[in-house]
Amino acid sequence: MPEWDTADFRPVQRESPAARIIVGVLIAAAIGAGGWWWYSTQRQQQPAPVAATPAVTAAPVEDEPAQPPAQVATGPLFPIEPQPAEAAPPADPDAQMTQLLNALLGQQAVSSFLQVDGFTRRVVATVDNLTREQATTRMWPVQPTPQHFSVAGEGGSQHIAADNAKRYAPFVAFAETLDTRKAVALYVKLYPRFQQAYEELGYPKGYFNDRLVAVLDHLLQAPEPAAPPQVKLTEVKGEYPSAQPWTRYEFADPQLESLSAGQKMMVRMGAANEKRLKAKLAEFRKGVAAGVVPKG
Numbered sequence: 553m554p555e556w557d558t559a560d561f562r563p564v565q566r567e568s569p570a571a572r573i574i575v576g577v578l579i580a581a582a583i584g585a586g587g588w589w590w591y592s593t594q595r596q597q598q599p600a601p602v603a604a605t606p607a608v609t610a611a612p613v614e615d616e617p618a619q620p621p622a623q624v625a626t627g628p629l630f631p632i633e634p635q636p637a638e639a640a641p642p643a644d645p646d647a648q649m650t651q652l653l654n655a656l657l658g659q660q661a662v663s664s665f666l667q668v669d670g671f672t673r674r675v676v677a678t679v680d681n682l683t684r685e686q687a688t689t690r691m692w693p694v695q696p697t698p699q700h701f702s703v704a705g706e707g708g709s710q711h712i713a714a715d716n717a718k719r720y721a722p723f724v725a726f727a728e729t730l731d732t733r734k735a736v737a738l739y740v741k742l743y744p745r746f747q748q749a750y751e752e753l754g755y756p757k758g759y760f761n762d763r764l765v766a767v768l769d770h771l772l773q774a775p776e777p778a779a780p781p782q783v784k785l786t787e788v789k790g791e792y793p794s795a796q797p798w799t800r801y802e803f804a805d806p807q808l809e810s811l812s813a814g815q816k817m818m819v820r821m822g823a824a825n826e827k828r829l830k831a832k833l834a835e836f837r838k839g840v841a842a843g844v845v846p847k848g
Contacts, residue, residue: 628759632743633844645745646670652742656734657726665694665726672742676749676760682814683770697723701801701820703783710801712780717822724825727832733846736839761840767814768837772830774811774818781808781819 642648650668657666667674674693681687689696697719704713739746743761750760782804803809808819818826839846 629762630759630765630841631843632740632747632761635741635743635845637744645672652738656738657730661726665723667693667695672745673749673753676746676753679760679764679767680750680753682767682817683812685813687813687817694723703801704780708784709782710784711782712820712822714780714822716820717825720821720825724821724828727829730832732832732835732839735836736842737845739840740843740845761843765837765841768833768840770812771814771818771833772837774815774826774830775808776823776826777808777819778823780822781805 646669649671653662671693674691677691678687678693699719702713702716703710705711746760750758783801784804785799786802788798788800
């Protein structure tokens with residue numbers, strides 16, 4: 553993952569395709585006018601030609617029409633409604649974010665489920681990593697689920713235990729109680745902070761809201777296995793051999809194991825939890841794609 557830096561936020565100015573076309577038309581008109589003036593002047597200075605038998609000439613070949621320039625996207629696919637600039641940067645951004653989240657979610661829920669220190673950067677980094685192979689827990693904006701991953705069965709027929717879904721149930725219930733309209737409104741109001749964090753992450757010409765919508769679409773496409781997936785214990789090999797090597801569970805199905813970190817999380821939480829969380833994600837996706845503060 554790219555290292556964070558301290559680059560200042562600067563709006564990126566982009567040239568409009570229409571502006572390039574207009575400039576091209578003006579240049580072409582100027583060249584054409586100059587050629588016409590030179591041709592007219594030369595005809596006035598030359599004596600009248602002597603009448604002669606007209607020569608047979610080939611029909612003039614018309615120039616092929618110029619191909620229109622390829623249209624290049626120069627703005628966000630899902631723009632965010634401009635918001636009034638903050639009067640002054642908060643002295644303690646984490647404290648202000650905690651206050652805003654407490655007002656939205658409740659203090660108990662925030663302390664139980666979220667990591668508010670560097671919350672904006674945590675959200676941006678995690679969202680960007682969910683479509684990749686790994687999403688480091690060090691940058692998660694949410695607390696890890698309690699208890700340990702559990703399996704059932706023996707030998708080569710182990711699968712994710714049904715009780716494993718209980719670890720995720722409190723978080724899914726918490727997500728379902730979230731007021732989507734208020735959450736979208738808070739996100740839109742604070743969007744300049746998310747955009748700045750996204751640029752500092754290594755995307756100075758990107759748009760975080762576009763990335764967020766794409767990642768939400770990606771999570772919504774996660775498979776929904778009809779039965780608990782089979783798993784296998786695999787040794788994690790490091791650079792040097794160890795007397796007590798680390799082990800971890802992987803999906804026995806190569807297609808499931810090839811999923812991104814985000815889609816694996818969706819599958820591991822169990823089919824019922826996955827469907828419930830997808831319903832909330834789809835609702836939130838609709839709001840952020842609109843990019844405006846909900847009314848009412």
